[in-house]
Amino acid sequence: MIPKLSGAKKDNSNEWLKAGLRRRFLPADAHVLDLFCGSGEMYRRAYEGKTSSYHGVDKAKVHDPAKCTLINNAIFVARNDMDRYNVFDLDDYGCPWALLYQILRKRSAGRITVFLTDGLPLHLKLTGQVNKMQSGIEQIPRDMKIPGQFRFYREMFATMLLDVEARYGWRTEKAVYALNEGVSVYYWALQFTKP
Numbered sequence: 001m002i003p004k005l006s007g008a009k010k011d012n013s014n015e016w017l018k019a020g021l022r023r024r025f026l027p028a029d030a031h032v033l034d035l036f037c038g039s040g041e042m043y044r045r046a047y048e049g050k051t052s053s054y055h056g057v058d059k060a061k062v063h064d065p066a067k068c069t070l071i072n073n074a075i076f077v078a079r080n081d082m083d084r085y086n087v088f089d090l091d092d093y094g095c096p097w098a099l100l101y102q103i104l105r106k107r108s109a110g111r112i113t114v115f116l117t118d119g120l121p122l123h124l125k126l127t128g129q130v131n132k133m134q135s136g137i138e139q140i141p142r143d144m145k146i147p148g149q150f151r152f153y154r155e156m157f158a159t160m161l162l163d164v165e166a167r168y169g170w171r172t173e174k175a176v177y178a179l180n181e182g183v184s185v186y187y188w189a190l191q192f193t194k195p
Contacts, residue, residue, distance in 0.1 A: 014180050018091065018187050019045035021178055022115050025189040026050060026087065030113075033085040035073040035099065036092050039063050051087075073099055082107040088114045095120040097160060104168045104192070112170075114190040121153045122184035153186070161190075169194045 023046050030051040034043060037056030040063025047054050054067055057076045062068035069076060082088075082103055090096040095118055103114075154177075161172045174191040 017178050021189045022046035030087045031085045032087040034089040077102050086112050091117045104170050109194040111193045116188040118186045
């Protein structure tokens with residue numbers, strides 16, 4: 001096992017770092033869809049009293065039934081209008097690229113902000129294999145193990161952003177990231193526009 005990587009899920013690790021990114025890049029008139037909202041840690045630290053509207057979604061637990069829906073995130077996105085929101089918070093333990101694609105496919109033109117917690121580097125460190133989505137985007141066979149592949153994570157992420165623009169017309173205006181202590185999870189603040 002790689003030092004400092006247990007593979008165990010820790011609810012809302014590095015809260016201060018994630019909250020700081022959200023506070024810094026939250027637009028003035030924010031209408032937030034907080035997917036994977038859980039116990040509401042990011043709501044309390046970054047969104048409470050600072051948004052025009054807020055809705056949280058989680059399949060396991062929600063912090064406020066009046067503000068949140070207890071349902072699978074992908075089902076919620078499929079069934080609801082994404083044009084109601086201009087901020088999307090995807091704080092997943094794994095890799096939320098598929099959910100990002102689902103949102104961007106449905107969302108009409110405009111300017112949006114996405115906060116994305118990506119655990120793909122941890123997955124790559126532990127297994128050496130890409131998942132189905134990265135395999136398709138990067139044209140890497142799924143069963144191919146490439147030692148040290150996690151070192152190319154930022155390049156993979158950049159390719160994904162170019163793919164989003166080619167498929168759906170969402171141009172990346174800003175992409176800022178911070179890393180956890182073990183360099184196994186990336187916290188992204190992304191700003192997209194679509195004419």
